[in-house]
Amino acid sequence: xLAEIITIGDEILIGQIVDTNSAWIAQKxxxxxxxxxxxxxxxxxxxxxxxxxxxxxxxxxxxLITGGLGPTKDDITKKTLAEYFGVGLIENKEALHNVExxxxxxxxxxxxxxxxxxxxxxxxxxxxxxxxxxxTAPGMxxxxxxxxxxxxxxxxxxxxxxxxxxxxxxxxxxxxLPFIIHHTILTAGEGxxxxxxxxxxxxxxxxxxxxxxxxxxxxxxxLRLSAYGDDETVLKDKINEYAAKITERVGNAVIAxxxxxxxxxxxxxxxxxxxxxxxxESCTGGYIAHLIxxxxxxxxxxxxxxxxxxxxxxxxxxxxxxETLWQYGAxxxxxxTEMVEGALLNFKSDYAVAVTGIxxxxxxxxxxxxGTVWVGVASADKTVTKRFLFGSKRQQNIERxxxxxxxxxxxxxxxxKN
Amino acid sequence: xLAEIITIGDEILIGQIVDTNSAWIAQKxxxxxxxxxxxxxxxxxxxxxxxxxxxxxxxxxxxLITGGLGPTKDDITKKTLAEYFGVGLIENKEALHNVExxxxxxxxxxxxxxxxxxxxxxxxxxxxxxxxxxxTAPGMxxxxxxxxxxxxxxxxxxxxxxxxxxxxxxxxxxxxLPFIIHHTILTAGEGxxxxxxxxxxxxxxxxxxxxxxxxxxxxxxxLRLSAYGDDETVLKDKINEYAAKITERVGNAVIAxxxxxxxxxxxxxxxxxxxxxxxxESCTGGYIAHLIxxxxxxxxxxxxxxxxxxxxxxxxxxxxxxETLWQYGAxxxxxxTEMVEGALLNFKSDYAVAVTGIxxxxxxxxxxxxGTVWVGVASADKTVTKRFLFGSKRQQNIERxxxxxxxxxxxxxxxxKN
Numbered sequence: 001x002l003a004e005i006i007t008i009g010d011e012i013l014i015g016q017i018v019d020t021n022s023a024w025i026a027q028k029x030x031x032x033x034x035x036x037x038x039x040x041x042x043x044x045x046x047x048x049x050x051x052x053x054x055x056x057x058x059x060x061x062x063x064l065i066t067g068g069l070g071p072t073k074d075d076i077t078k079k080t081l082a083e084y085f086g087v088g089l090i091e092n093k094e095a096l097h098n099v100e101x102x103x104x105x106x107x108x109x110x111x112x113x114x115x116x117x118x119x120x121x122x123x124x125x126x127x128x129x130x131x132x133x134x135x136t137a138p139g140m141x142x143x144x145x146x147x148x149x150x151x152x153x154x155x156x157x158x159x160x161x162x163x164x165x166x167x168x169x170x171x172x173x174x175x176x177l178p179f180i181i182h183h184t185i186l187t188a189g190e191g192x193x194x195x196x197x198x199x200x201x202x203x204x205x206x207x208x209x210x211x212x213x214x215x216x217x218x219x220x221x222x223l224r225l226s227a228y229g230d231d232e233t234v235l236k237d238k239i240n241e242y243a244a245k246i247t248e249r250v251g252n253a254v255i256a257x258x259x260x261x262x263x264x265x266x267x268x269x270x271x272x273x274x275x276x277x278x279x280x281e282s283c284t285g286g287y288i289a290h291l292i293x294x295x296x297x298x299x300x301x302x303x304x305x306x307x308x309x310x311x312x313x314x315x316x317x318x319x320x321x322x323e324t325l326w327q328y329g330a331x332x333x334x335x336x337t338e339m340v341e342g343a344l345l346n347f348k349s350d351y352a353v354a355v356t357g358i359x360x361x362x363x364x365x366x367x368x369x370x371g372t373v374w375v376g377v378a379s380a381d382k383t384v385t386k387r388f389l390f391g392s393k394r395q396q397n398i399e400r401x402x403x404x405x406x407x408x409x410x411x412x413x414x415x416x417k418n
Numbered sequence: 419x420l421a422e423i424i425t426i427g428d429e430i431l432i433g434q435i436v437d438t439n440s441a442w443i444a445q446k447x448x449x450x451x452x453x454x455x456x457x458x459x460x461x462x463x464x465x466x467x468x469x470x471x472x473x474x475x476x477x478x479x480x481x482l483i484t485g486g487l488g489p490t491k492d493d494i495t496k497k498t499l500a501e502y503f504g505v506g507l508i509e510n511k512e513a514l515h516n517v518e519x520x521x522x523x524x525x526x527x528x529x530x531x532x533x534x535x536x537x538x539x540x541x542x543x544x545x546x547x548x549x550x551x552x553x554t555a556p557g558m559x560x561x562x563x564x565x566x567x568x569x570x571x572x573x574x575x576x577x578x579x580x581x582x583x584x585x586x587x588x589x590x591x592x593x594x595l596p597f598i599i600h601h602t603i604l605t606a607g608e609g610x611x612x613x614x615x616x617x618x619x620x621x622x623x624x625x626x627x628x629x630x631x632x633x634x635x636x637x638x639x640x641l642r643l644s645a646y647g648d649d650e651t652v653l654k655d656k657i658n659e660y661a662a663k664i665t666e667r668v669g670n671a672v673i674a675x676x677x678x679x680x681x682x683x684x685x686x687x688x689x690x691x692x693x694x695x696x697x698x699e700s701c702t703g704g705y706i707a708h709l710i711x712x713x714x715x716x717x718x719x720x721x722x723x724x725x726x727x728x729x730x731x732x733x734x735x736x737x738x739x740x741e742t743l744w745q746y747g748a749x750x751x752x753x754x755t756e757m758v759e760g761a762l763l764n765f766k767s768d769y770a771v772a773v774t775g776i777x778x779x780x781x782x783x784x785x786x787x788x789g790t791v792w793v794g795v796a797s798a799d800k801t802v803t804k805r806f807l808f809g810s811k812r813q814q815n816i817e818r819x820x821x822x823x824x825x826x827x828x829x830x831x832x833x834x835k836n
Contacts, residue, residue: 024433038461114611214492
């Protein structure tokens with residue numbers, strides 16, 4: 001069973017927004033055994049949308065469309081779908097009732113609807129309306145010529161609720177779906193080609209229904225095994241067998257046996273072992289704390305931390321000595337050591353992470369160019385520090401510093417196990 | 419001049435990674451007057467890549483391809499391009515030299531290249547090689563049948579360097595390009611349909627070469643005017659004229675006259691006025707600090723802040739009273755007031771922002787359900803607090819809280835102006 005995702009909106013094609021909807025939808029479809037054949041982003045243009053629909057139905061059985069359902073003039077998805085199916089637009093009572101309900105919630109009291117808002121309840125007459133709990137634009141389900149078309153708003157949380165509440169359950173109920181199983185091995189510290197060389201013979205021996213992909217990202221490589229077929233038990237057994245072979249071969253670089261982030265793997269391990277963590281961030285400016293705290297349950301492990309951008313806050317929040325800062329500079333082994341040990345002492349956690357560096361684009365010197373970063377990790381028993389030299393791009397330096405710090409923390413934590 | 423972006427990789431189609439490359443490329447192309455007609459994401463599959471190339475060259479003059487250039491078996495873009503152009507693969511000396519250079523840099527000393535690494539230097543014989551300063555996979559430029567094809571790695575920073583260093587300059591040198599000018603007005607606090615209704619007559623009076631788009635996102639709406647044509651002066655005059663009309667009509671909801679984020683608008687204003695800021699974050703866990711510090715020059719304004727996840731850190735870092743926490747709870751007006759005033763006092767900034775809430779999915783109570791958030795903003799003269807009730811999704815609650823807090827800070831800052 002193949003799907004195609006069409007995202008409609010000039011804002012995607014001029015790069016004003018990143019299309020995060022497609023990846024999210026693709027994940028949800030994969031989980032129920034529907035493969036996405038292609039993702040196409042097209043403009044708010046009648047002919048272009050019609051062409052995209054025609055192309056998509058040649059490739060796929062299910063066409064999921066997002067975007068272009070707003071109340072404004074540049075949003076033309078609805079009338080273009082009506083044209084594509086050769087039907088007219090009619091007012092849908094349920095959708096109109098929903099528009100009124102949303103407005104009542106927004107404004108507190110009921111106010112007369114604007115004409116543009118009422119028009120939100122107009123839909124092609126051949127559709128089944130999908131109620132939008134979070135907005136005024138209804139979603140639409142079409143059965144047409146043995147294909148399924150679903151049109152949803154481009155606003156992510158509106159689309160997400162519709163998918164989870166209605167579209168996924170309805171697809172599962174309607175279709176007979178095969179199984180797809182993914183198994184991801186998260187590794188860090190070794191490059192893609194080193195790993196490929198190390199497991200070449202295992203890769204060559206994979207059965208035809210299992211594919212292996214290498215997904216590198218900022219110091220990490222994910223090894224993803226995907227098995228396709230009808231017999232869930234066979235797929236599970238075989239994928240586990242090969243995952244175990246690869247894991248044994250790759251050894252220490254393996255961080256997790258699931259498709260999770262490195263900070264989530266750390267949180268899982270620390271939660272299981274009843275350990276606590278705090279942070280002291282300079283150049284990452286709260287990014288490490290953010291990575292950790294985006295995960296539910298992080299408060300069991302994470303006490304908090306300091307974002308100590310200025311010299312003064314490094315002193316007052318972390319107890320870094322004034323003379324250390326002036327003698328060695330804020331970006332130095334001495335400072336990061338005092339930062340990480342200060343965090344451990346002041347915030348009373350079992351482990352601490354500290355980073356200080358020059359994220360750029362300014363602030364570099366010949367001795368310490370932009371991209372110079374010191375990372376420290378510490379427990380009551382041990383402090384480890386390391387210097388890194390990343391590149392010239394601020395956002396990348398922030399991300400790479402965070403990953404390097406989490407990597408070092410993971411290694412320090414592993415010493416408990418061994 | 420029309421372009422199409424093709425991103426190749428199963429990891430996109432199963433939703434394991436979000437395609438951020440396309441938006442970035444589209445922005446760069448737009449800035450030089452090249453419109454992106456379509457973005458297509460296809461799988462690491464020979465026939466599918468061939469089809470995508472054939473379709474793309476029917477729609478566009480320039481086809482930019484990312485992904486599938488890694489050293490491993492699932493990466494087949496290079497040989498598929500050779501097949502598409504009907505040519506063979508040859509070893510490129512410059513590319514081989516670059517592979518050796520990258521390995522010397524990575525390993526410190528020169529080690530013998532693996533066969534898979536040497537193969538990185540094989541390219542279709544009709545291409546011009548684009549050297550990859552950050553990786554081993556070369557980029558490739560093809561002139562074929564009056565169309566330009568460029569193939570680049572999918573790793574974002576490798577692609578970005580190639581685009582900026584080689585592809586954009588070469589496109590500008592090769593093509594005669596029209597002008598596209600965008601003007602974005604950032605608004606907050608009013609909905610899309612309210613704005614559309616308010617400026618309906620201005621929108622109706624727009625000349626045909628100017629398009630208006632509404633781009634809503636989490637409590638903000640961007641109004642984007644785009645003008646297409648040959649005469650830069652006329653485009654600039656007209657777009658400024660209409661931007662001024664819209665700004666006057668929309669009034670207080672306007673935050674910035676450029677396509678920047680709300681925190682960047684705040685940073686610009688605070689920098690111009692020599693003002694300083696600190697943060698005290700509970701439920702956002704460092705996200706507000708991260709938003710601010712991702713911008714170059716933020717250290718002029720931002721001293722730092724506390725990520726006070728635990729009760730203890732709210733007390734020790736911010737001076738929140740123990741009895742306040744136990745009497746009113748961590749998520750209360752009393753606590754957020756002490757947090758924001760504590761940040762102002764302890765961190766010695768002119769302004770401070772504090773947030774405390776229940777991000778979810780757990781931790782809600784009947785009185786304070788998941789999504790309950792208190793935000794406080796303060797200067798020496800004034801503290802303002804406000805309660806919000808967002809939804810049930812953790813990530814969204816974190817983002818909405820941050821935007822709400824920045825909005826409140828912006829309003830407090832505006833009082834200086836008036």
